[in-house]
Amino acid sequence: MKKTLKLQTRLTIFVCIVVLIALFITxxxxxxxxxxxxxxQEKSTALQTAEMVADAPIVPDSLENGKDQELREYTSQVQKITSTEFVVVMDMNGIRKTHPNPDKIGKRFTGGDETKALKGHVHISTASGTLGKSMRAFVPVYNKDGKQVGAVAVGITINExxxxxxxxxxxxxxxxxxxxFVGVIGAVIVARTVKNIMYGLEPYEIATLLQERSAMLESTKEGILAVDESGKIKLANAEAKRLFIKMGILVNPIDQDVNAVLPKSRLKQVIETKKPLQDRDIRINGLELVFNEVPIQLKGQTVGAIATFRDKTEVKHLAEQLSGVKMYANALRAQSHEFMNKLHVILGLVQLKEYDDLGDYIKDIAIQQKSETxxxxxDVKSSVLAGFLLGKQSYIREQGADLDIQCDNVIPNAADPSVVHELITIIGNLLNNALDAVSNRPKKQIxxxxxxxxxxxxIEISDTGSGLSAEDQTKIFEQGYSTKGKNRGFGLxxxxxxxxxxxxxxIVTSExxxxxxxxxxxxxxxxEEQHD
Incomplete structure (x- = not known):
């Protein structure tokens, strides 16, 4: 596998390059x-110096009267004051009257750019002379009568x-x-900060993690819906979208207001109260769902909420399978215990040689078992319901209570098998409640x-328990409400x-x-009636 630079190194190099480019451009x-x-500025200095010298009365006077020594002294002072390289005064023939090098005085000005000045034009040029390449300003010199008598050249070398x-x-x-130096340090700090924000992960690691999380969300059997703090849907996995279609919701839920898509959702309430709502049953367009809604908190702040939900029909099928296994296991255990107790009685009678009593006891057991079964x-034509009732009867007897089951007439088999499953849920929960009610009573009769x-x-189910108060009767069907302690209140x-x-x-009747x-x-x- 080809090795790549770490994110921190790449960020440091990138920021350094950007800083260097910016600094070099600057x-x-x-x-x-x-x-x-x-x-x-140097051009302006040279030109102003040349104009000042050309306007000085001593210059035209010296050119006309031959006062070269005074002119040299004057130009030398000007040169020192203005820090220029040379101040040269020439006559109309281009012959130097002044020069920093005395050997050059009396010789023709070199460079060829003095011609315009000798013709009365002010100009600035760059040319090579006896002192090297320089920038030179030329100004013509006029006498009192306005006649040009020469020119002034002030120069500053290019090297200077x-x-x-x-x-x-x-x-x-x-x-x-x-x-x-500061840019490099800043680049390192920025790279480390970004690295820390990304929890030390490299880009390819983040991509892999994102793909794994996405696959997990999409493959889960529960619908998952996440909203931001304003209640807009930001995530909906494949199962959530499938259930939406099943509910008749065909719009794309992403970036939609959750209350507009799911009016019965309480995700906004969860965000406001910061309290979860769990195992809540709702019905939307004929589909029953079990909802769990919890807030999403990041660094102590609520930044949204997430809901997980599932088709209650599937949950009920699982619950029925689990409760059925538990019910049959309890029934077998109860029958096993009951059978062992009866064997102990039989063994005792045999050891006592009370054979007459033994015969009567076995006959009574047979009659009772045959009668109940x-x-x-x-009377109950549904084998599932009949087996459930027999198992429940044995279990309640093992718990020390009596369950008397009376059928006034034949109970036919249901045309819809789901009705039997609902009946098992209803009867099972009511019998369990009745057993709890009589557990501490002297008479344990159901x-x-x-x-x-x-x-x-x-169907009528009665018990000899302590009864319910008027207040309890109004609340017993509420989810989570129970008079038996915490983590109860789901059966009814x-x-x-x-x-x-x-x-x-x-109808509940109780005192x-x-x-x-x-x-x-x-x-x-x-x-049978359906077939008829």
Missing amino acids: FFTIGAQTSRSIRE IDEIISHSLRPLYFIICVSI SEIIN SMSMRYHEKQLH YFTQQSMENLKGQM KNEGTTFSLRIPYESK
Whole structure:
């Protein structure tokens, strides 16, 4: 695998390159501007010096009267004061009258750029002379009568100008070096900061992690919906979109307001209260869902919320399978214990040689077992429901209570198998509640009656428990409410949900110390009547 530079190294190099480019551009821009400014300043100095000398009365007078010594002294002073390289006065023939080098006096001015000045024109040029290449300003000299008698040339060598420019740029060199040093340090700090923000991960590691997380979200069997702090949907996995389609929601949920897509969602409430809502059942367009909604907190701040939800039908199938396994295991255990107890009695009677009593005991067991079993099997045509009732009866007997099951007539098999599953949920939860109610009572009696009449199934379950107060009767069907302690209060809630699914009615009758009775009336179409 080809090795690549780490993110921190790449960021450091990149920032350093950007800083260096910016500094070099700045340096050359400022350098060019400074050079241009100094050259213009030197031109102005040379021209002003030449004009000053040309206007001095001593210059035309010396040219006309031959006072060369006085003229040399004057130009030498001007040259020192203005720090120019040379101040040359020439006559109309271009013969030098003054020059920094005395050997050049009396000789013709060199460079060829003096011609314009001798013709009365002021100009500035760059040319090579006896002192090297220089920038020269030329100004004609006129006498009192306005007649041109010569010209003045003031020069500054190019080397001197370059030295002035270099001297002016020295602080800039220092600033550039300091800026490069600071830029490199800043690049390292920026790279480390970015690295820390990304939790020390390299880009390819982040990409891999993102792909893995995305695959996990898309493959989960629960719908996942995430919203930001304003309630806009930012994430919806494949299962969530599938359930949306099943609910008849065909719009793309991303960036939509969650309440517009799911009016029954409470994600905005979760964001405001910062409290989760768990195991909440909602129905949307005929589809029942189990919702869990929790806030998303980052560094102590609530930045959004996430909901996980699943089709309740699938959850109920799983719950029914689990409860069925548990129910049959409990029934087998109860029957095993009951059978062992009876074997102990039989063994005791055999050892005592009470054979007459042994015969009567075995006969009573056989009659009782045949009576209980045959009545339920003969009257309840659904083998699933009959097996459930037999198992429940054995389990309750093992717990020290009695369950009396009476069928006023034959209970036919249901045309819809899902009705039987709902009935098992309803009867199972009510019998469990009745068993809890009589567990601490001297008389532990539970009775159940069933009757089928005109496509209606009537069920009544009574117990000899302590009963319910008026306040409890109004709250017992609320999710999480229980008089038995924490982490309870789901049985009657699910019973109510199943009753609503079957479009049945349930009446609770109870008084303190008088027990409780649940009366149910459920629409029930038999399998035989459907075929007829």
